[in-house]
Amino acid sequence: MEAVIRTAVAEALATLGLPPSDFVIEHPGDISHGDYACNVAMVSMRAQAVEGTEYTGKKISTLDTFTPRTPTRPGFKNPRELAVLIKEKLEGQIEYVEKIEIAGPGFINFYFTRDFFVAETNRIINLGENWGRNDSWADKKVVVEYTDPNPFKEFHIGHLFTNAVGESIARLFMMAGADVRRVCYQGDVGLHVAHAIWGMQKLGMTSESDFTAKDLGRAYATGATAYKENESAKTEITVLNKVIYERSDERVNALYDAGRRVSLAYFETIYKLVGTEFSEYFFESEAAGVGKELVLNNPEIFPLSDGAHIFEGEKYGLHTRVFLNKLGLPTYEAKELALAKLKNDRLGGYDHSVISTANEISEYFKVLKKAMGFVYPELAAKTEHIGHGMVKLATGKMSSRTGDVISAIDFIADVAQSAHDKITETGMTIASPELSNDIAIGAIKYATLRGSILQDSVFDKERALSFEGDSGPYLQYTHARICSVLDKARAAGIVPSLTPAPTEPYLIEKTLYRFEEVVQAALDDRAPHKVVGYLTELAGAFNTFYAHEKMADATDKFAPYKCLLAQAVATTLKNGLFILAIKAPERL
């Protein structure tokens, strides 16, 4: 619809002999201003003024002082006057537009006919699960990497954040028709592993039966602290690091293998909880060798400096970074460089590659991408890094080293307990672990994705445990409410139908059809919060509707249409929640 109006306005401009301008077609902030608004009159006015010789910019304080400059063009004094001319050309030209009005400084507002909204309701019902999809990435293979926890370290709420962001980005690409491959890159080698193994030895963990993933987190903290505070421990850990790397000690190998297995299995339980299914796993251990080779094979790109192979980012306004340290070990940058190749090889090529991490990596990634441009330009061009904010505690930054982290699993369990209590308290439905979990995940995902992903967030447990107001459970509740009332309507013998519809469209109708645009915008801007905001608005509009209208009332002749509308809202909520990886239970 937006495109239709855009074309019509552009044609009107041409008919009037005015040059094309970069006007926008948008939804007015206030719904009483119509369904779409266009600022073409203001924009074209500026184009006209700039060409004129008398225009002096800031000296003109009111729009009325504008005068036409070009004799061949129609004369008008202000945007409103131009708007009138454009409006005349548009009148009766656009299907489904009932009324065009000029308002404010010169906005042209479009009001849709009743039929438009009925047709949209019908379209939503017919599309069902496919409602909200677009084909902007149809037939494109998109690799999305996210979460990236390190085995041997605790999977904490920061990982939950990065997972929620990555998962929603992946699903936005799915909605655009892409063949999405979720991948996870995990640090199974490096000093942090040596910290953990040293800690395991100290804490007497020798075989898988001795410890859980949680204990590994403790072992890591023990080792990391000792490394920092105790010289002899530091030496031992350094030696151990080499031993692990070379796999030269049977007992250490056994410890390493057991710890890695336990850690990875533990991560799987979390992925299952949050609704992520990775198609491929990559490990630093496999990227390391490839990375080293890549660096050594490209000495002109990665020259030696101070015994290390570096990339001179400063030549390009970036930082100079070490890719291979003086011990010949590949750094994060070299491994990430290798990772692009590994992904490409294993997945049989791809059209686009997204890597989502906390923004502490953002600066490195710029350097990396620049270097990648020299090593394999075709992959670099397809690679995109999405940095996001970090989760902080009220006390400051989380630290796995000191053990000052909130484990994801504990946090989910706390929120699920709170959900369980609430279900029991209201008694609306039977409490099950699955339902409690779905609500908990809904609450957490919503809280994570409600705002711009660029901002840091401070972990607020009180808030997370509350399900009131803007929240995941609010959306889930609204969905369940619709399912429930539709059941009642069915029992009352009401068959949802497009006719008859009340003369005035409801606010929910004016909100519903925008879902498609929101999904597209959320993907284009890599901004899942747009989906969250939209769903909250829709749910709010529905709850107001619900408070004023009866749906399961057989004596109401509009009940069949209202039921159909409610169904369209439920479909939209469900599809939107899918993008956020939040379940939409039918009972709450």
Add this chain to the structure above:
RNA sequence: GCCUUUGUAGUUAAAUGGAUAUAACUGCGGACUUCUAAGCCGUUAUUCUAGGUUCGAUUCCUAGCAGAGGCACCA
């Protein structure tokens, strides 16, 4: 010091350069012989500072201020 990023009611957030800056939480006050009250209705309060660009700035530019991250061998 340099680079990146964020700054909006008491709090958490929203607003492709648009019309009266929008919600939620908190506070206060309501409605209902009720299709799920995790809901609905009402009410108070906000754009870090100073310039600039623009018909029009929370948004863009410049300079500050404040927070966060980064600035060579951790990731």
